[in-house]
Amino acid sequence: MKQLTVALVEFGGSHDECILTQLEALQTANASVILVTNLQLYDRNPQWHELIKAVYFIEPTGKALKDLGLMRRLVKYLEQNGVSKVVFNTAQGGHVRNLSFLLPKSIRAYGIIHTIRKFQGSFTQKIIHRKIKRYVVLSDDLLQHVAVPKGISLRSFYPVSFPNFHQKAEKPIGEHWITITGGVENRRKDLDAVIGFIQATGPEIHFVFLGKTDINHPDAQAFLRAIEIQGLTDRVRYFTDFVDHAVFDAYLQQTDFLLPLIHPDTPSADEYINHQISGAFTIAFGYKIPLLIHEAYRTEQDLTISAAFYQSSAFTEGLKTAFSLHERIHQQIGQEEKWTKPYQYRNYLRFLELVIN
Known part of the structure; x- marks a missing residue:
């Protein structure tokens, strides 16, 4: 044959x-x-x-x-x-x-x-x-x-399916990583919200932008300047070069939550959820990493299985709840046959x- x-x-x-x-x-x-x-x-x-x-x-x-x-x-x-x-x-x-x-x-x-x-x-x-x-x-x-x-x-x-390089990024004991796939940009991310989230959470919570950031772009410059002024630079990790698959995988292996940063009344709101999915969703399903999603999107069936929800104005409370649900959500993703x-x-x-x- x-x-x-x-x-x-x-x-x-x-x-x-x-x-x-x-x-x-x-x-x-x-x-x-x-x-x-x-x-x-x-x-x-x-x-x-x-x-x-x-x-x-x-x-x-x-x-x-x-x-x-x-x-x-x-x-x-x-x-x-x-x-x-x-x-x-x-x-x-x-x-x-x-x-x-x-x-x-x-x-x-x-x-x-x-x-x-x-x-x-x-x-x-x-x-x-x-x-x-x-x-x-x-x-x-x-x-x-x-x-x-x-x-x-x-x-x-x-x-x-994602490549697994069997190597984890170095992560200090006691730190928790919230990962945002992609670089620092406003086009598809609510950067102002991130600054508020960093301010509202404790020093053990770190935010990782897992993609190449163009530090000459006005969005990136404004964001990095704002966190520097507020003394929050050590709470954010970003990359100025292309993030290859080995590094990408190493950081995801240590990620506690994926944060797509899709919020109502932002440029990403109409495009994502209604017309296409965020790449973070696919990564969450493949790696079995719980998502952090704005509560406006509770209606999406996939997210009811794979996400913890928050209000932008009460992110700290939402994150506390998310950590209490982390293991359950992780197991739910893993047990969903279609994933x-x-x-x-x-x-x-x-x-x-x-x-x-």
Whole structure:
């Protein structure tokens, strides 16, 4: 019997946190995988290398029509290598539209949607729907918010696999770490709230920004200046360089809570929860780390299992309650079947029509 060959495509420079679970799932099906991506994404994810048959490097210019020649050459390569299924790790944009239309009928296309706004009037996405009929979104809660277009199959998928380097960051006895994934920025984070949280909590509570911080950015400068003036600098950790997977994992191994910093009436409020999930959610489900979430989002089913809730004006009280619930929430995440690797492997293979039940 001929071995199944699947191409996993990521044209952009992000969403790599979704790929490892897919590779592992395909390995359980004895599928051969060709990864189509850029050199930067490939190099920063060495954990992928032993799980793929081949890698096809592609560097789109950003202009979809200009890159039609690149797409035609890619299609020829996929045909020559016996690919029967293509999965778009980020199934949006002009390049996905063009490649999906160039694929022959012998190659079936599938896609991951990261923001459900793509189902709310995107003209390019409507064109993509003509070629991609099966999608996943990244939570059951998002699934509930989607009006699924006619003729489209949609299910949820949780990428819960993360590389484990078996090394923990050094953490002083008595310290507690609240980790914010990403760097110091206001675009998706309520930094003013963080300053208030630091002021309201004791010296044993430390806040870790686990991502690269651009210290020349006005947001970062204002935040770092504010905590310096108030003598709180030693309560905050941040990184000025790219945080590689080993360091990322080491800090998460020591994290007490993940804090997505999604608050009502902030720039992140409309986008997250309603239209896409925070990357912190996926990390929480994969690492079994309890989340700290504003009480406005108690209505989300996944969060009722995985989070402790707080009011911004009473963060200290909320955090005290969260610590009393920490072990219970940790166990709840671990016991939720849909956040286990075997469940998601099978779920993903169903999505690709490789298993029936």
